[in-house]
Amino acid sequence: xxxxxxxxxxxxxxxLASVYxxxxxxxxxxPAPVDSKQSQLELVKGETITVPIVKDGAVSGYFxxxxxxxxxxxxxxxxxxPLTEMTSDELFTLLIGNKMIDIAKVKSFDPNAFRETVKxxxxxxxxxxxxxxxxxxxxxxxxxxxxxxxxxxxxPKMGKPVHIVEPAAASGEAAPAGH
Numbered sequence: 606x607x608x609x610x611x612x613x614x615x616x617x618x619x620x621l622a623s624v625y626x627x628x629x630x631x632x633x634x635x636p637a638p639v640d641s642k643q644s645q646l647e648l649v650k651g652e653t654i655t656v657p658i659v660k661d662g663a664v665s666g667y668f669x670x671x672x673x674x675x676x677x678x679x680x681x682x683x684x685x686x687p688l689t690e691m692t693s694d695e696l697f698t699l700l701i702g703n704k705m706i707d708i709a710k711v712k713s714f715d716p717n718a719f720r721e722t723v724k725x726x727x728x729x730x731x732x733x734x735x736x737x738x739x740x741x742x743x744x745x746x747x748x749x750x751x752x753x754x755x756x757x758x759x760x761p762k763m764g765k766p767v768h769i770v771e772p773a774a775a776s777g778e779a780a781p782a783g784h
Contacts, residue, residue, distance in 0.1 A: 646675045646737055653743070654693050656700050666748040668700050668769075672723065675738035691727050699723070706746075706769060716741055716770055744769035 656668040672692055699722060700706060706714050720739040728736050745768055 645678055647678045649674045649676050649688060651692055651742070652689050654689075654696055656693075656696050658701065658746075664749055666746055667752060668696070668706070669743065669745045669747065670696055670741070671743040673740045673742055674736050675740070676736055677734070680733075680735050688727075691730060692723075694730075695723050695726050698726070714769055741770040 651672040651674065653669060653671045656670065657664045658666045658668060674688065699719070706719075720741060724736050724739045728734055
């Protein structure tokens with residue numbers, strides 16, 4: 606009988622101690638966030654943008670691009686930045702004005718230089734260091750013939766779109782470099 610009473614007191618003591626420590630841990634202040642550069646950034650999703658390519662006075666195809674940005678959290682909180690419009694303007698400038706991508710020489714396209722140029726130019730337009738990183742989520746080229754065939758419901762006779770930057774793999778693997 607004494608063993609039963611001692612066992613009961615022991616179980617009560619362990620239960621009370623575990624409840625006490627659980628409550629202490631639940632109400633403890635959160636640890637201070639690490640003051641790293643990554644913790645100060647926020648992802649701002651971009652929209653898909655279509656840029657027509659004009660050759661010899663007529664539209665020859667379309668670039669389809671989607672970019673997102675890593676921006677300073679403090680800047681994003683209080684500001685309403687026209688990122689979609691700025692991105693569209695920058696893509697039109699780089700793809701049509703500067704012809705940064707030559708469809709005949711897709712392999713020579715340097716995505717890192719493209720990202721840095723977009724970052725530098727948009728930050729320059731905004732007048733500060735708003736964008737820390739540019740992420741190319743999609744960049745494809747469709748010829749005018751492919752678009753016409755797809756819109757008329759005909760089975761596509763042409764090849765697949767030219768992937769300038771491969772979309773991220775669904776399984777979390779990185780896209781192959783060099784495309």
